[in-house]
Amino acid sequence: MEYELTSDIIEKYMKAGKAVAHALKLSYQIARPGTNMGDLAKVLEDDILAQGAEGLAFPANLGINHIAAHYSPVIKEQQVLPEHGLLKIDLGGHVDGYVADAAVTINLGNDRGIYSDLIKAAKDALYTAISLAKPGVNIRTIGAAIQVEIEKYKDLTPVSNLGGHRVSRWDLHGSPFIPNVGSGLENYILKEGDQIAIEPFSTNGYGAIRNGKEITIFEVKNIHKKKNLPQIERIRLKKFKEKFGAFPFSPRWVDFIPEEKVNDVILKYYRQGILQGYNVFVERAQGLVAQHEHTLLITKEGAIPTTWWEDFDYHKLWQ
Numbered sequence: 001m002e003y004e005l006t007s008d009i010i011e012k013y014m015k016a017g018k019a020v021a022h023a024l025k026l027s028y029q030i031a032r033p034g035t036n037m038g039d040l041a042k043v044l045e046d047d048i049l050a051q052g053a054e055g056l057a058f059p060a061n062l063g064i065n066h067i068a069a070h071y072s073p074v075i076k077e078q079q080v081l082p083e084h085g086l087l088k089i090d091l092g093g094h095v096d097g098y099v100a101d102a103a104v105t106i107n108l109g110n111d112r113g114i115y116s117d118l119i120k121a122a123k124d125a126l127y128t129a130i131s132l133a134k135p136g137v138n139i140r141t142i143g144a145a146i147q148v149e150i151e152k153y154k155d156l157t158p159v160s161n162l163g164g165h166r167v168s169r170w171d172l173h174g175s176p177f178i179p180n181v182g183s184g185l186e187n188y189i190l191k192e193g194d195q196i197a198i199e200p201f202s203t204n205g206y207g208a209i210r211n212g213k214e215i216t217i218f219e220v221k222n223i224h225k226k227k228n229l230p231q232i233e234r235i236r237l238k239k240f241k242e243k244f245g246a247f248p249f250s251p252r253w254v255d256f257i258p259e260e261k262v263n264d265v266i267l268k269y270y271r272q273g274i275l276q277g278y279n280v281f282v283e284r285a286q287g288l289v290a291q292h293e294h295t296l297l298i299t300k301e302g303a304i305p306t307t308w309w310e311d312f313d314y315h316k317l318w319q
């Protein structure tokens with residue numbers, strides 16, 4: 001699905017982006033060792049909504065160290081942020097279905113250089129990618145540039161099987177996949193009006209992720225799969241569809257089932273194929289992972305990051 005970027009659509013993208021950017025900026029002030037991860041996710045998700053997003057595009061992803069993505073705090077989360085380590089915060093919101101998807105990595109302390117290198121590598125790579133993302137540029141060129149930036153740092157490499165993606169109305173992950181390496185087979189030329197997210201991941205590990213066992217993020221997949229369900233089940237499934245039909249959700253958000261039953265109900269629907277689950281992504285060699293991400297609108301002059309939270313003017317990145 002593709003859309004022309006009208007001023008009305010741009011405004012919605014910018015509004016969603018501004019809300020996510022605000023929450024990311026806030027995260028630098030409130031993410032501290034000892035902070036309960038469930039509390040942190042809730043504060044950030046609430047902030048996205050308070051700042052003008054109409055809804056969340058996915059649950060707050062909080063990835064510690066070798067967890068690259070897809071961990072969102074669970075109901076009654078017990079984990080707190082560690083004394084040292086890398087915390088990736090990946091947040092999403094939407095206005096009228098137009099998505100903002102962006103991420104930062106925060107150094108929780110005591111790094112001996114490696115944490116800040118991983119963060120700088122991911123950030124450099126993202127800024128280079130933004131500077132290149134213009135009509136006429138092949139996404140393979142962007143992937144290659146991301147790899148070069150990350151590999152300028154000793155012992156660091158990109159995560160090759162994660163990458164950016166198209167965003168469009170009510171659609172978080174469209175194709176093309178935007179690679180973080182130069183060796184892939186992707187072949188797509190950016191054009192004016194494209195709406196994409198770019199997300200370089202740097203690691204000192206193997207350079208790829210695998211699926212972990214845990215699933216903390218779900219999405220409504222096929223609500224009509226089951227016929228002849230009792231009425232209570234049908235009503236329940238209708239609620240899942242109404243509340244979470246468009247985007248991935250967290251069991252934390254299910255407020256129409258008693259809290260102590262939510263996980264069992266979700267597990268049942270997952271096993272029945274009604275819900276889809278997103279496994280946690282773990283670095284294959286347990287390497288540390290950093291990530292930075294922005295959502296971009298591709299204009300004639302250059303890429304406009306809708307989720308810009310940085311203190312300098314992004315126009316400086318335009319070449």
Ligand code: MN
Nearest residue numbers: 090101102103
């Ligand atoms: Mn993201």
Ligand code: MN
Nearest residue numbers: 101197199293
């Ligand atoms: Mn993304």
